[in-house]
Amino acid sequence: MKTKKITGGKITLFLACAAFAVGIPAICNPYQMTVVNSALIYFVAALGISIMLGMCGQMSFAAISFMGMGAYCATQLSKTLGMPTLMALVLSAVFTALMSLWIGALLFRLSGGYFTFATIGLVYICSSLFLNLKPLTGGANGIVGIPDLNLFGYNLDSLYKWFFFLFAVCILCGLFVERIRRTSLGRSMASVRDNELAAKSLGVNCYQVKIISFVIAGTLAGLAGGLIAFHNGTVSTALFSFQIATNFVIMVMLGGVNSTVGTFLGTFLVTLMPEVLSPLADYLRLIQGVLIILMMIFMPTGLAGIGQMLLSKAQKRLANKFSKKKTASQEVGQ
Amino acid sequence: MEPILKVEHVDKAFGGVIAAENVSFEILPGQIMGLIGPNGAGKTTTLNLISGIYSCDKGEIYINGKNVTKLPAHTRARMGLARTFQSPRFLQRSSIRENLMLGLDLADQIGYISSFFGKKRSDFDTELSELMGMAGFTVNWDADIQSLPYGQRKLLEIVRALLTHPKIMLVDEPAAGLNSKELMRVLEMLQFAAKKGVGIVVIEHQMDFVMGISDFVTVLNFGKLLSQGTPEQVSSDPAVIEAYLGRDIDAEN
Numbered sequence: 001m002k003t004k005k006i007t008g009g010k011i012t013l014f015l016a017c018a019a020f021a022v023g024i025p026a027i028c029n030p031y032q033m034t035v036v037n038s039a040l041i042y043f044v045a046a047l048g049i050s051i052m053l054g055m056c057g058q059m060s061f062a063a064i065s066f067m068g069m070g071a072y073c074a075t076q077l078s079k080t081l082g083m084p085t086l087m088a089l090v091l092s093a094v095f096t097a098l099m100s101l102w103i104g105a106l107l108f109r110l111s112g113g114y115f116t117f118a119t120i121g122l123v124y125i126c127s128s129l130f131l132n133l134k135p136l137t138g139g140a141n142g143i144v145g146i147p148d149l150n151l152f153g154y155n156l157d158s159l160y161k162w163f164f165f166l167f168a169v170c171i172l173c174g175l176f177v178e179r180i181r182r183t184s185l186g187r188s189m190a191s192v193r194d195n196e197l198a199a200k201s202l203g204v205n206c207y208q209v210k211i212i213s214f215v216i217a218g219t220l221a222g223l224a225g226g227l228i229a230f231h232n233g234t235v236s237t238a239l240f241s242f243q244i245a246t247n248f249v250i251m252v253m254l255g256g257v258n259s260t261v262g263t264f265l266g267t268f269l270v271t272l273m274p275e276v277l278s279p280l281a282d283y284l285r286l287i288q289g290v291l292i293i294l295m296m297i298f299m300p301t302g303l304a305g306i307g308q309m310l311l312s313k314a315q316k317r318l319a320n321k322f323s324k325k326k327t328a329s330q331e332v333g334q
Numbered sequence: 335m336e337p338i339l340k341v342e343h344v345d346k347a348f349g350g351v352i353a354a355e356n357v358s359f360e361i362l363p364g365q366i367m368g369l370i371g372p373n374g375a376g377k378t379t380t381l382n383l384i385s386g387i388y389s390c391d392k393g394e395i396y397i398n399g400k401n402v403t404k405l406p407a408h409t410r411a412r413m414g415l416a417r418t419f420q421s422p423r424f425l426q427r428s429s430i431r432e433n434l435m436l437g438l439d440l441a442d443q444i445g446y447i448s449s450f451f452g453k454k455r456s457d458f459d460t461e462l463s464e465l466m467g468m469a470g471f472t473v474n475w476d477a478d479i480q481s482l483p484y485g486q487r488k489l490l491e492i493v494r495a496l497l498t499h500p501k502i503m504l505v506d507e508p509a510a511g512l513n514s515k516e517l518m519r520v521l522e523m524l525q526f527a528a529k530k531g532v533g534i535v536v537i538e539h540q541m542d543f544v545m546g547i548s549d550f551v552t553v554l555n556f557g558k559l560l561s562q563g564t565p566e567q568v569s570s571d572p573a574v575i576e577a578y579l580g581r582d583i584d585a586e587n
Contacts, residue, residue: 184439184449187432190425198423201385202498203411203440212446258427 008315013261021167025160032275033159037231039271040166044173045224046251046267047260048217051177053249054258055186056213057193061245062103062119063221065126066096068240070225072130072137075146075235085149089226096222097215104214108207123242130237142236149230162231169227173220174260180216189213250288254295255302262304269303336399338363338533339502344383344393346376346557353379355557357393361502361533366524368548368565369537372577376557377537378420381504384535385417386410398501411440414501418508422491424479430490431475434462437497465493468526470519485516492523502533509540521547545569553577 024036045063052058070092077088107118130137137143149156149165156162180186188209191199196206229235247270255266274284299305337360346354354376361367369377382388384395386407394403402410416437424433444453466472469489473482482490488508495503508520517540524547528534538544544551545565553561553568555577561568568574 179450183446184435184442184444185446187425187428187436187439188446190428190432191436194425194427195423197387198419198425200387200407201411201415201417201419201423202436202494203408203443204436205406205408 009311012311017171021164025163030159033163035271035275037159037162037166038228039268040163040170041224041227041231042248042251042271043170043264043267044227045221046248046255046263047173047177048220049248049252050255050257050260050263051180051189051220052213052217053252054256054263055181055193056189056210058210058213059116059249060119060214060217061116061242061249062100062107062122062214063217063248064240064242064245065122066100066218066221067225067228068126068130068237069099070096070222071229071235071239072143072225073222074226074229075143076136078230079143079146085147085230086151089149089223089230092226093219093223096225097219100215100218100222101211104211104218108210108214120242123245127237127241130240137237138235140237142234144234146229146233146235148233149227156230166227166231169223170264173223174264177260185209185212250292253302254292256304257302259302259304261307262302265303265307335362337361337396338398339384339535340394340396341380341384342394342396344380344395345391346379346383346388347391352557354383354554357554357557357559359552359559359562361535363501363531363533364528365549366528366534366536366547368544368551369535369554370539370541370544370551370568371554371560374556375554377554378506379557380554381417381506381535381537384410384502385415385504411498412443414499415504416495416498416500416502417504418488418491418495418506420506420510422484422487424487424491426480428479429476430473430479430482433479434490434494434497437494441497441499461497462493465496465523468519468523469493470515485512488512489516489519489523492520496523496527500527500532503527503535505534505536507537507539509538509543517543541569 025033028036045067048063048066049060052060073092073095074085074088077083077091078085083091103122107115107122110118131140133139149162151165156165180189188199188204191202191204192206192209199206199209228239251266251270252263253266254269255264256262270288273288274281277284277287280287295302301308339361341357341359344354344357345352357376357380359367369380371377379388383390386402386405386409390403394401396402397410397413397415400413402413405413425436438458439449442454469486469492471486471489473486473490479487479490488511492505492508495505503524505524508524509517512520521543524534524536536544536547548565550563551561551565551568552559553571553574560577561571561574563571
């Protein structure tokens with residue numbers, strides 16, 4: 001039952017990544033790079049939602065709160081305490097991991113829809129705290145002048161440098177998630193998602209598994225928060241509103257809830273849409289809303305589902321052509 | 335020999351409905367117990383109490399001599415309690431491979447972090463091919479679980495339960511919806527497990543099957559123990575006959 005093959009899909013994915021890494025900096029102006037970079041940062045947090053919702057079946061809006069915690073924590077550690085930026089980034093991820101462990105242990109006393117509602121409560125609590133804990137968060141004005149991220153002496157002082165760093169982080173996070181999917185943790189999560197009764201009778205501690213998924217999601221969101229703080233050089237409460245929290249869920253749903261590549265596509269779709277459709281800015285929400293409903297009706301597996309369908313069709317067509325040629329040459333041979 | 339499973343004076347009520355009242359039995363390693371009774375007699379409730387899906391109102395349950403009455407379902411599963419369900423429960427959105435691996439995870443108990451770094455058991459393939467030989471069909475491991483016909487899914491659930499290396503198996507209506515060929519396969523697999531020392535509880539309505547396979551039979555009616563004994567004793571017990579067939583009015587007159 002072993003399968004370690006280099007498949008067509010993997011090659012396509014590798015080539016797409018390479019093309020992305022080379023192509024984007026070549027064609028994008030600095031403003032567009034900012035948008036692309038923030039999409040990459042959002043992808044890290046959206047991966048967390050993909051784990052929670054796609055793998056573990058738990059709908060959570062909390063990512064935005066942990067992103068905020070990570071951002072403010074990284075800011076305070078580096079700007080106020082003068083800690084090296086990379087260390088501040090790592091510590092802020094650790095801090096959000098601990099926070100999500102605590103909050104997850106609390107909220108997962110609830111199940112299903114009640115849990116989801118509780119995470120909405122968390123988002124409101126956190127955005128109020130971000131706004132009012134002025135000594136820590138700068139209140140409505142936010143905090144400016146956050147230092148550049150420094151990687152062992154290498155300063156990330158341009159958007160292009162940031163792009164390569166962020167893309168590498170995204171790939172690492174993506175590989176991390178894909179690895180989880182293939183281990184006993186991924187299977188335990190899937191069992192919690194599909195059938196808790198079966199999960200329990202197969203020795204899966206559902207409560208524990210849900211908390212683990214929540215902590216992974218929280219840590220990824222915290223990392224994304226730290227990244228966005230260093231990338232933008234500023235943080236403000238507007239970044240961590242409920243509006244953005246819903247955006248995350250839309251990214252994952254549009255992209256394909258249980259797919260890393262799909263989440264990537266969804267993140268870019270949602271982040272780029274306001275830019276591409278800027279002439280129609282007033283109708284943006286309308287267009288998004290209609291798109292969501294259409295996708296859910298016709299393609300519930302999201303962009304990833306469409307991609308997979310196209311890929312398997314192409315493969316079939318290729319295979320057909322190949323076999324036709326083969327039989328033809330065999331006939332000639334006879 | 336120590337009983338592998340001991341159920342002692344277990345009670346369970348849902349609101350005013352008594353689902354189990356003073357139910358007791360013991361199973362030795364390698365024994366197969368049939369659990370029968372009319373619909374609503376509390377058979378599945380009893381299984382749920384043993385596996386920890388429900389908690390007992392009263393009474394004690396012992397696995398391998400250890401009191402598990404207060405332990406959650408997943409802990410009992412890790413102690414070697416496997417079960418199958420009336421209608422098979424799988425991960426609907428996962429492949430057959432992943433579904434079976436879940437059983438393996440339970441047997442291995444490697445831990446999430448070791449598993450993340452690639453630790454796994456090597457003898458999985460041989461064990462699986464042996465079990466699938468008994469199940470009598472082959473599948474495409476990467477296929478969707480829903481692509482399998484119902485009978486094969488039921489057999490596969492037993493295969494998954496066996497992959498967990500259980501000490502006790504609770505099997506809920508394995509024969510329902512199976513053809514006679516598949517039924518033979520179930521019989522073979524359960525007898526194979528019993529030979530290995532697994533204690534088995536089988537709920538079944540098909541009398542030929544349950545009477546054929548069981549070492550002894552426990553009969554429930556309205557949550558209460560009605561009769562217990564060898565298949566012959568039970569099937570000639572007037573109380574059992576009455577519960578199943580009703581009283582003969584002519585005979586009363």
